Amino acid sequence: MPERRATVPVPLPGRAYDVVIGPGLLSGAGALIAPLLKRPRVAVLTEERVAAAHLPALEAALAADGIGMSALTLPPGEGTKGWDGLTRSVEWLLSEKVERGDVVVAFGGGVIGDLAGFAAAVVRRGVRFVQVPTTLLAQVDSSVGGKTGINTTHGKNLVGAFHQPSLVIADTALTETLPERDFLAGYGEVVKYGLLGDAAFFEWLEENGPRLRDDPAALLHAVRRSVEMKAEIVLRDETEQGDRALLNLGHTFCHALEAATGYSDRLLHGEGVAIGCALAFELSARLGLCPQEDPSRVRAHLAAMGTKKDLADIPGDLPGAAGLLDLMGQDKKVVAGQLRFILARGIGQAFVTADVPRVAVLEVLREALDRR
Numbered sequence: 001m002p003e004r005r006a007t008v009p010v011p012l013p014g015r016a017y018d019v020v021i022g023p024g025l026l027s028g029a030g031a032l033i034a035p036l037l038k039r040p041r042v043a044v045l046t047e048e049r050v051a052a053a054h055l056p057a058l059e060a061a062l063a064a065d066g067i068g069m070s071a072l073t074l075p076p077g078e079g080t081k082g083w084d085g086l087t088r089s090v091e092w093l094l095s096e097k098v099e100r101g102d103v104v105v106a107f108g109g110g111v112i113g114d115l116a117g118f119a120a121a122v123v124r125r126g127v128r129f130v131q132v133p134t135t136l137l138a139q140v141d142s143s144v145g146g147k148t149g150i151n152t153t154h155g156k157n158l159v160g161a162f163h164q165p166s167l168v169i170a171d172t173a174l175t176e177t178l179p180e181r182d183f184l185a186g187y188g189e190v191v192k193y194g195l196l197g198d199a200a201f202f203e204w205l206e207e208n209g210p211r212l213r214d215d216p217a218a219l220l221h222a223v224r225r226s227v228e229m230k231a232e233i234v235l236r237d238e239t240e241q242g243d244r245a246l247l248n249l250g251h252t253f254c255h256a257l258e259a260a261t262g263y264s265d266r267l268l269h270g271e272g273v274a275i276g277c278a279l280a281f282e283l284s285a286r287l288g289l290c291p292q293e294d295p296s297r298v299r300a301h302l303a304a305m306g307t308k309k310d311l312a313d314i315p316g317d318l319p320g321a322a323g324l325l326d327l328m329g330q331d332k333k334v335v336a337g338q339l340r341f342i343l344a345r346g347i348g349q350a351f352v353t354a355d356v357p358r359v360a361v362l363e364v365l366r367e368a369l370d371r372r
Helices: 025-036 048-063 083-095 110-125 136-142 172-177 180-197 199-211 216-236 243-248 251-260 269-286 294-305 321-328 358-370
Strands: 006-010 017-022 041-047 068-074 103-108 128-133 147-152 155-162 167-171 341-344 350-353
Touching (some): 017 025, 041 048, 041 110, 068 083, 083 147, 110 136, 136 216, 180 243, 180 269, 180 341, 199 216, 243 341, 243 350, 269 341, 269 358
Parallel strands (some): 017 167, 041 103
Antiparallel strands (some): 006 017
């Protein structure tokens, strides 16, 4: 019989937690969360689309184990992940009289997970929180590892805290309600894991990626392997002093593209990651680091999946190459004014470097813009 549930431990000293993965887990959320509680109540932060589709099910699951719930429903979209959204969340948690021993539940995608986690980190100088990610992107990436934060006018995720969850419940069946575009955007983070450190997983995705929406066992495997890889890297480098930067493969390009498109629906985060991964391999090949056929192989797989793969796939105007490079300068991976790129010596062989000639980056960007 196919595996129905997987548990990936994240054994950080003093902050260990499990990531539980599988279809149908939401109905048992109360039983999973109950051992964490000092009193039978939780405060849930969610957003309108998730609340409409799934909040009654979460409430029923908690009630089945005698757990009361109050919820704040926020607007959907990246615009919620800012100072106003943080203020609203924190003030609501305080009005709900959330105590140090209580648990906040982040019920939504990456925006809600990042925002709720940051709110939990600062309320009463830190309360515990549980991630219940509802999107593929959040299940494989943002819900694991303890990065929380908000966007500002200066850029994405520039204000935040490392605050590990106490539990992650990744119900893979929740992704069935995602629009196709959102599912494929999440896939951008899945394929990133194969490209950065597991060539065999990338090969598996080349064969099985197109059936993830229709095959629960394949989806479970993809989510589990992604989470395993992230957990391994977080254990080595929780606060991104070294190896954890590998998880940002594609993100230096991605964050510049998100800024250029105003953090709007023109480009979803996972779409930017997919495009960024393709550009990172193109830059690697240009610098003679990886085989010349690797960028084509990456793009061919993204094309087979039907996701965005190049600047030509982004609607509307974009800045020129120099403008995009300037936007990269605000990225968190800048160290002593030096941009750090995650490049690759081949599929599954990513590494971090600051030794990238500016002219090579400009050439890759100009050629990508010329394809528009």
